Amino acid sequence: MNPARIVIVGGGSAGWMCACLLAHRWKAKNVAVTVVESQVIGTVGVGEGSTPFLRDFFAELGIAENVWMPACNATYKCGIRFDGWSERAGFNSYFHPFNTELDHSGAVQFFKDCYARRMGYDLSPVPDDYFASSAIAKEGRTPFARISDGSEKPLTDYGYHFDSQLLGEFLKKHAQALGVAHVDDTVVDVERGDTGDIITLQLEREGRVGGDLFIDCSGFKSVLMREALRVPFISCRDRLVNNAAIALPSSHTPSNEVNCASDKHSDNRWRYPTETLAEAKPNGWMWRIPLTERWGNGYVFNSDDTSFDEIERQLRTQLGSDSDAFSARRLSWQPGRLQRHWEKNCVAIGLSQGFLEPLEAPMLRIIQFSCERFIELYEQEGATATATARDEFNHSVNRLIDGNIDYLQAHYLVSARTDTNYWRVARTNDHVSPVLRCLLLAWRGQDSFDAALNEVKDALVYHKTSWYCLLAGKGEFGKAFRHTPAMAYHPQCRFKEHNARLARQCTLAIAG
C-alpha cells in the first residue's frame, strides 16, 4: 500500500530530492506527488558539499555524472582537509579520506602506527601518508584512472561539490519529468482531522491542497512538524557550540590554482582541488569549496561569542578582492533535532528535522537516508501498521543524527588550539555523550581503542578509519615518548610512495 496523494512542502534540495525519490520508486503505483514551495521565502541557498552517498542517489535515478555535474557546476571531492585545528608540531594539517577498499592495507598500517604512537614510540602517523584519496587530492586529480581499454574507472570512493541552487533546479526539472506537480505558494494554515492527521494545507493564493501523506521539507521554518504538529525540538547547543555562519562566494583567480609539480595543463581552464578545505580560524572555522565557476566559502562560528559584522570582516579580509562582487548570506540556527521525524501522517526531511553544523557535510546524507528509510518502512509495514514503522523510522534517524553529533563534537574536544577563548571553551566542554566519553578515554589511556569502538558500535555512524583520522590527525597523543631509540618501532612507510604513484594515474581535475 502506498499513499495516493503526497504533498511535499518546500522546494530546496530536500524537497526536490524527496520528490525525485518518491516519484521514481512509486512511479508504477499511481502516486500523485505535489511540491508546494514559496519562492517568496526562498531556499537556504547553501550546502555545497556531499559524502559518497550522493552517488547512490543519482545512480538510483539513472542520472549520469556527465549530465548532472556540468548542470550544477559540480566538482569531485576526495575528502576533507583540516587545516589549523591543532597547534601540535607536525599535526597542523591532515586529510580525512572517504572509506575505500583500495586503502585496506594502508588503513591497517595506519592503525598499527597509531597504536605504537599511543604506546609511546617516537613516530607521527598523519593520515595523509596512508590513504590513496589524500595522495589523489594532493596531486589535484580526480578519483578516476584511465584503464587499458581507454575508459576511466574510479580508484577510490568520492563525493561531490556543487552549487546548491543549481542542484535544486536540476532536481526540480527531473522531478517534473517524472510527473511531480509544482505549486508556487505559501502555506499559511494547516487543517488537522480528529486523529490528529493533517488533512489539508491552506495556501495564501491557491486555496487548499489535500493529501494522504505530507512531507515537511520547509527548512528551518519546519512549518508542519514544529509549527503545526508541535513536535518537540531537542537542542544540542550544550555539545555543539556553533549556531551561525556567513556564506560568501568568491571568484577563481590564478593564485587559486592547484600547485602541482607534474603534468601542468596548458590551456586556461581551472585546475581545481578535489577536497573541501575546513580551516580553523580564531572564532570558528572556514570552509572553502571548489566549484567549476567559483569558490563557495563560509565561516562557521558562535554568534554569542563573535558578531556577524566581525566574522564578515575576517572573511572578506581573507578572500580579498575575489569576493568583492558577491554579497554575503548570514545564517543562524539552533543546533539540534526533532524528537520524532515521522509524526501522524507527516514526515520531516531536511533542515526541518534539525541541523547540527556544516562540518563534515552530513546533511544531504541524512536527507537521503530519511527518505529511503521512510519508503522502505512504508513498503514493509503499509499504512495500517505505521505505528511500528514510525517508531523504527524515528529511532534510526535519531541514531544517525546522534552519531553525527558525537563525531562533530570530537573535532572540537581534541582540537589543540589555545589562541582564543572560542577554542579554549570548545576543548573543555564536559557535556559529552557516554559513547564519545568511552572512545576518548580509551584513546587517551592505554586501552584498546578497537575494543572501545566495538563496545559502542551500535551507536557509531563514522567508520573506524574516520575516528583514527580525527584523533591522530590532530595529534591527540600523549606528550612523552616512553621508548628509547634502541627500542624503536619501524613503521612501513611504503604507502606514501605507492599512493603517489597511484594518484599520478588519475586524471587531472580540470573544470569544464
Ligand SMILES: Cc1cc2nc3c(=O)[nH]c(=O)nc-3n(C[C@H](O)[C@H](O)[C@H](O)COP(=O)(O)OP(=O)(O)OC[C@H]3O[C@@H](n4cnc5c(N)ncnc54)[C@H](O)[C@@H]3O)c2cc1C
Ligand atoms: C551554513 C550551512 C552550510 C551547509 N553546508 C552543507 C554541506 O556542505 N553539505 C550538506 O549536505 N548540507 C549542508 N547544509 C545543509 C543544507 O543546506 C540543507 O540540508 C539543504 O540545503 C536542504 O535544505 P532544505 O531543503 O531542507 O531547506 P531550504 O533550502 O531552506 O528549503 C526550504 C523550502 O521550504 C519552503 N518553505 C518554507 N516555508 C514555507 C511555507 N510556509 N510555504 C511554502 N513553502 C515554504 C522554502 O521556500 C524552500 O523552498 C548546510 C547548511 C547551512 C546552514
